[in-house]
Amino acid sequence: MLVKNNNRLKELRVNRGYTLDDIESKTGIKRGTYSNYENHNTEPKLETWQKLADFFGVSVSYLQGIEPDFSVITSKTKKVLFSLLSEFYFADSYDDSLKNGASKRLKSAINEYSKYADFVPSIDEIKLKNSEQKNKYFEKYFSFLLNDTRTVEKVNRYSYQSNSKAGRLIYALSSKIQAHTLQEFQTALGLSIEKSIGSELLNRFTAFERNLLFCKDSKSMRNQFDEYIHYLNKTRDMLNNSLEKVDVNELSNELLNRRIYLAISNLVQHDDDLYNKLSKMESRELFEWVPIVKEYLVQKNKPVPKEINEYLEQYKNKK
Numbered sequence: 001m002l003v004k005n006n007n008r009l010k011e012l013r014v015n016r017g018y019t020l021d022d023i024e025s026k027t028g029i030k031r032g033t034y035s036n037y038e039n040h041n042t043e044p045k046l047e048t049w050q051k052l053a054d055f056f057g058v059s060v061s062y063l064q065g066i067e068p069d070f071s072v073i074t075s076k077t078k079k080v081l082f083s084l085l086s087e088f089y090f091a092d093s094y095d096d097s098l099k100n101g102a103s104k105r106l107k108s109a110i111n112e113y114s115k116y117a118d119f120v121p122s123i124d125e126i127k128l129k130n131s132e133q134k135n136k137y138f139e140k141y142f143s144f145l146l147n148d149t150r151t152v153e154k155v156n157r158y159s160y161q162s163n164s165k166a167g168r169l170i171y172a173l174s175s176k177i178q179a180h181t182l183q184e185f186q187t188a189l190g191l192s193i194e195k196s197i198g199s200e201l202l203n204r205f206t207a208f209e210r211n212l213l214f215c216k217d218s219k220s221m222r223n224q225f226d227e228y229i230h231y232l233n234k235t236r237d238m239l240n241n242s243l244e245k246v247d248v249n250e251l252s253n254e255l256l257n258r259r260i261y262l263a264i265s266n267l268v269q270h271d272d273d274l275y276n277k278l279s280k281m282e283s284r285e286l287f288e289w290v291p292i293v294k295e296y297l298v299q300k301n302k303p304v305p306k307e308i309n310e311y312l313e314q315y316k317n318k319k
Contacts, residue, residue: 006065010038012056017276027055070156071149080159081145081173082138083131085110088170090127090134098167106170109177116185117141144180149269151176183262188251193239204231256311260286263305264293287315 013023013034020031027034029048036042044052053060061067089110094100114123119141126137145151151173158169186194208228215221268275274296278289290311297304 007037007040008058008063008065009034009052012058012063013038015272016056017272027051068156068160070153070160072156073146073152074156076159077152077155078139078146079135081155082135082142084155084166084170085138085142085173086131086134088166089123089138096167098165099170102167102170102174105174106177109174109181113177113181114141116181142177145173145176147266148176183259186255188248188255189243189246191251191255192242192246196239196242197235201235204228253314256307256314257286259307260290260311263307264289267293267297267305286311290315 013020018026020034023029023034024031029052033042037044049060049063053063056063059067062069085106088099088103088106091099091103094103110123123137126134129137154169154172158166205228208224211224212221215224264278268278274293277292277296281288281292283289290308294304294308294312297308
């Protein structure tokens with residue numbers, strides 16, 4: 001029986017660079033059988049759909065063509081994303097505890113980013129603007145969120161599914177903003193501090209904060225503060241002494257390398273051809289990857305991330 005459907009079997013196979021023989025060797029499904037699935041001559045059984053969905057890393061409904069491609073950025077994607085950022089940032093409070101917590105987390109992440117990114121006008125100045133003006137403001141400064149495929153998928157799924165929880169999406173967006181702030185603005189000194197004490201500061205503060213919950217009187221409370229302040233002073237002196245041994249150039253190179261890896265990672269999420277090109281390379285060295293990535297982007301008339309040009313300029317000067 002001829003089965004009419006719009007499955008994505010051929011689209012995914014071609015985009016991933018697989019031949020029918022590759023599919024047979026990797027999944028055990030005969031090339032003729034798979035070809036019939038692609039051409040809608042026969043329909044896979046449910047367990048075969050699941051096997052293929054697992055192989056391609058997608059849902060069964062997406063593979064069958066029932067579910068839309070959530071990785072595509074549309075005007076609706078942008079509208080939903082930036083209106084959510086605006087709504088949750090400027091909200092005073094929510095009755096829902098998840099939403100309320102998400103709103104506070106988002107405000108913290110956005111305020112930190114705006115502190116270093118020098119928003120003009122400042123975010124406080126647009127509070128009384130209308131919704132459209134606020135959305136354009138968030139689009140101007142937070143379009144980088146659309147560079148991450150998983151974020152785009154989460155926004156589109158939220159928009160597609162009527163019972164989705166906005167609070168969970170806002171928590172995810174907050175984490176992305178915090179990661180981007182670190183990627184863009186972390187300094188060599190900051191990296192040195194991170195390497196020296198890692199998460200120790202956070203762990204000590206968490207312990208201090210919890211110990212306060214068990215204070216029986218003002219004396220025990222003062223003791224907790226004195227102990228924590230003593231720890232901070234000791235840590236400050238240790239870091240101050242270690243600064244003399246810091247190689248700023250080496251740390252700056254390490255920071256750039258981190259940014260390069262993140263930039264390339266974001267690119268391959270969106271581009272199967274680039275992913276296939278890099279995955280076929282035997283070397284995993286940045287100095288071999290970066291020129292290939294730039295050459296590919298230029299050939300495709302795609303923008304080249306600033307980190308790539310910065311790395312190539314630095315590498316050229318070293319030669």
